[in-house]
Amino acid sequence: xRFFDPRHVALTVAxxxxxxxxxxxxxxxxxxxxxxxxxxxxPWPESRPRDPYVAPDGRIWFVGQRSxxxxxxxxxxxxxxxxxxxxxxxxxxxxxxxxGRVWFTGNAAxxxxxxxxxxGFIERIRMPNRAARDPHTLVFGKPGTIWFTVQGGxxxxxxxxxxxxxxxxxxxxxxxxxxxxxxDSDDRPWFAEFAGGKIxxxxxxxxxxTEYPVPASDGRPRRIQVDEHxxxxxxxxxxxxxxRMTPDGEFEAWDAPAADASRPYALGIDDLDRLWxxxxxxxxxxxxxFDPEVARTISVTPIPSGGGAVRHMTFDxxxxxxxxxxxxxxxxxxxxxPATPTS
Numbered sequence: 318x319r320f321f322d323p324r325h326v327a328l329t330v331a332x333x334x335x336x337x338x339x340x341x342x343x344x345x346x347x348x349x350x351x352x353x354x355x356x357x358x359x360p361w362p363e364s365r366p367r368d369p370y371v372a373p374d375g376r377i378w379f380v381g382q383r384s385x386x387x388x389x390x391x392x393x394x395x396x397x398x399x400x401x402x403x404x405x406x407x408x409x410x411x412x413x414x415x416x417g418r419v420w421f422t423g424n425a426a427x428x429x430x431x432x433x434x435x436x437g438f439i440e441r442i443r444m445p446n447r448a449a450r451d452p453h454t455l456v457f458g459k460p461g462t463i464w465f466t467v468q469g470g471x472x473x474x475x476x477x478x479x480x481x482x483x484x485x486x487x488x489x490x491x492x493x494x495x496x497x498x499x500x501d502s503d504d505r506p507w508f509a510e511f512a513g514g515k516i517x518x519x520x521x522x523x524x525x526x527t528e529y530p531v532p533a534s535d536g537r538p539r540r541i542q543v544d545e546h547x548x549x550x551x552x553x554x555x556x557x558x559x560x561r562m563t564p565d566g567e568f569e570a571w572d573a574p575a576a577d578a579s580r581p582y583a584l585g586i587d588d589l590d591r592l593w594x595x596x597x598x599x600x601x602x603x604x605x606x607f608d609p610e611v612a613r614t615i616s617v618t619p620i621p622s623g624g625g626a627v628r629h630m631t632f633d634x635x636x637x638x639x640x641x642x643x644x645x646x647x648x649x650x651x652x653x654x655p656a657t658p659t660s
Contacts, residue, residue, distance in 0.1 A: 350606055350616040350654050356647040357390065360397055366642035368454075371633040372413040379642050380408035380421060387411055387419055387432055390648055400432055402439065410454045410629065412463070414478070420463060422452040429455070429465070429476060429483075442481045449474065449485055454629070456498050456506070458521070464506040466495040473498070473508055473519055473526065486519055486526050493517075497540035497551070497584070497629075501564075507549050509538035516541070516549060516562055529566045536560075540584035540629065542592065544609070552581035552594050559592060559607055571607065574617050575599050585630040585639050587653050591615070593639055595627035602627055602643070608657045615657055622647045 359366045364381035366388070372378055377390045381399075385406045388399045400419075402408055407425025414420065419432040427450045428441040444452065449470040458464045463476040467485070473495055475484040488495055493513030500506050504521045514536045515528040531538055537555035544550060549562045553570070557579035560570040573579035573596055580598035587593065592607045602624025606616035620627070625644030632639055639651040 350657060352604065352606070352616055352618050352651050352653060354604065354618060354620055354649055354651050356620075356622050356643070356649045357395065359388070359642075359646050359648055361386065361388075361399065361646075363646060365644060366646060366648055368410040368629040368631075369640040369642055369648060370412050370631055371635075371640065372417065373415055374417070375633075375635065377640055377648065378411055378413050378419055379648060380411050382408055382424075387421055389434070392650070400434065400437060402430065402432070406430070409452070412455045412457060414457075420455055420478075422455055422465065424451050424453060428452070429463075442476070442483065444470075444474075444485070445483050446470075446472070446485055448472075453496065454498050456500050458500050458506065459504040462504070464498060464500055464519075466498050466508055468494050468496060468511070471495065473506065473517065475506075475519075475521075475524075484524060486524050488513070488517060488526065488528075490515060490528060496538075499541050499543045499549075501543045501547055507541055507543060509541045509551050511537055511539050511554070514538070516551065529562060531560065531562075532568050532570070539582060540594075542584055542586040544586060544590045546590075550584065550586065550592055552584045554580055554582065557581065557596075557598070559594060561609070571612070571614075574603070574605060574614060581605075583627040583630040583641055585632050585641075587632050587639070588634045588637070589655075589657070591653070591657065593630065593632075593651075593653070595620070595624065595630070595641070597624065597626045604639075604651060606653070611657065611659075618651075620645075620649065622649075 364384035369379040409422045409424035411421035431440040451469045453466040453468040455465045472485045490513040493510035496511040498508040538551040539554045541551045557573045557577040558570040578598045579596040583595045585593045596603045601619045622645035630641035
């Protein structure tokens with residue numbers, strides 16, 4: 318592990334940008350939400366910091382995909398600490414349990430790892446099927462359970478955190494590339510089939526998998542969230558849309574501000590069920606806010622570092638903040654407002 322003094326951390330703060338509604342039909346005088354993007358330069362160059370997660374102690378964990386590490390950032394002291402995971406791990410994603418242990422995907426090494434930050438010890442859980450070569454994104458299910466996607470291997474998996482048993486469910490659509498995943502209040506995982514053009518789900522009791530094709534044949538859903546009503550939200554990377562699907566398979570979609578040039582990628586949801594996503598097509602990348610209550614875009618903010626690509630984000634309800642990593646080698650925080658203004 319390595320420690321870094323806050324004097325070695327560069328901090329940049331974005332100006333506030335208040336901009337346009339998402340579609341031509343939206344009212345031109347619609348009130349906008351002002352947000353501020355703070356970014357800290359990660360002290361390991363070109364390491365692709367990504368997929369941050371807010372730990373129970375309030376610190377922010379993330380992986381360095383290109384440099385085979387997990388790291389933790391303390392917002393109070395603005396310091397970073399690094400844990401090397403081993404050459405060739407290719408970590409893609411992590412989540413942090415209540416006991417402080419860090420669970421991560423060894424995307425390039427066919428395993429899910431468990432890091433004990435107190436000792437630095439790493440335990441690796443190998444996939445029971447060699448075809449499940451690239452565990453992708455992890456999410457907690459009911460206590461003691463983790464659900465995850467296996468992108469190239471074309472599986473959705475469930476992991477028992479106590480005995481490390483792994484169930485793998487094959488996605489029936491060939492080369493579907495299961496990607497983002499979220500779990501609803503009934504412990505049912507929902508996942509995006511990036512190349513399959515579908516939203517999938519698995520029955521947690523029977524492990525039966527069901528797929529719902531998105532309406533457009535060229536649709537490419539990438540990241541996914543579930544709101545408090547049980548509706549499934551996703552970003553469509555190829556079409557430049559934010560989509561919503563009800564649990565019974567009804568779809569609706571809204572154009573992103575940059576439309577088909579948007580390339581929306583990371584997707585988050587706050588405690589008011591507002592959706593936040595990043596347009597990676599424009600340069601600089603832009604953070605977009607959308608409020609389902611008024612069915613319109615409420616904020617568009619350029620990312621000061623440029624972003625390069627923002628691949629995943631998480632919401633910290635304790636502090637009302639979104640966190641994400643960028644390909645510009647920064648870790649970013651966005652404090653969202655407690656309410657959406659009316660026009």
